[in-house]
Amino acid sequence: MSEREISSAVIRRLPRYYRYLGELLENNVVRISSKELSIRMKVTASQIRQDLNNFGGFGQQGYGYNVEYLHDEIGKILGLDATQNMIIIGAGNLGQALANYDFDRIGFKVIGIFDINPRLEGLAVRGVEIQMVDTLEQFIKDHEIHVATLTVPKKQARSIAKQLETWGIRAIWNFAPTDLHLSEDVCVKNVHLDESLMTLSYNLRHRGKEKYSYKSYMED
Numbered sequence: 001m002s003e004r005e006i007s008s009a010v011i012r013r014l015p016r017y018y019r020y021l022g023e024l025l026e027n028n029v030v031r032i033s034s035k036e037l038s039i040r041m042k043v044t045a046s047q048i049r050q051d052l053n054n055f056g057g058f059g060q061q062g063y064g065y066n067v068e069y070l071h072d073e074i075g076k077i078l079g080l081d082a083t084q085n086m087i088i089i090g091a092g093n094l095g096q097a098l099a100n101y102d103f104d105r106i107g108f109k110v111i112g113i114f115d116i117n118p119r120l121e122g123l124a125v126r127g128v129e130i131q132m133v134d135t136l137e138q139f140i141k142d143h144e145i146h147v148a149t150l151t152v153p154k155k156q157a158r159s160i161a162k163q164l165e166t167w168g169i170r171a172i173w174n175f176a177p178t179d180l181h182l183s184e185d186v187c188v189k190n191v192h193l194d195e196s197l198m199t200l201s202y203n204l205r206h207r208g209k210e211k212y213s214y215k216s217y218m219e220d
């Protein structure tokens, strides 16, 4: 089966497998059966087998999964085996908080942070100096950057995203609360913490009315 046919629901579940397998590795667990993994992850063993069969299985009858191998393979499927240099546009509260976080461990290295506020120029966040946006185009070209994080005010987000596209950015991790209209060549992943909070609010309001299912666990 080609990767193009993999459902987005399966892709969304892969990071959770990756995280659990990483924890098992840290605890020196060498192999695990789909049953044991299913108990830990609170999903059914058949769901795990079905998900992993999309990529050729990885398990062996009677042995289960080799934790390190499966962790590495899922990492490769997710593209985490190569380092991606990343830039952050908008060095305010959120931009700086993200710049301070260690995304290197999953292969994303922040090498540039940009803003329009001259008071921020030269300020280092986790060793990376904030630069003014007028150097952005050249920086993207010089460093062959393909991934940008967008943490600018909503009003500026669309036009900046368009510019980033023309300068060669191919993936945008968008935190601005607006939909970006870009060509299909650019992958956009929107992150909206308040939407997550709204669903938490819903769950709180409706708590006890519905059983918390395996399915909702996996959709988190």
Ligand code: NAI
Binding pocket: 089, 090, 091, 092, 093, 094, 095, 114, 115, 116, 117, 133, 150, 151, 152, 153, 154, 156, 160, 174, 175, 176, 177, 191, 192, 193, 194
């Ligand atoms: P902030 O005001 O602290 O930071 C915004 C920064 O963007 C400022 O430093 C400003 O100078 C800079 N900026 C403005 N225009 C720019 C441009 N043309 N080029 C480069 N930089 C520019 O705001 P905060 O709290 O950091 O929020 C940033 C964005 O993230 C906002 O759109 C906000 O709504 C959004 N946000 C999203 C969240 C989410 O869960 N998706 C959570 C919190 C904020």
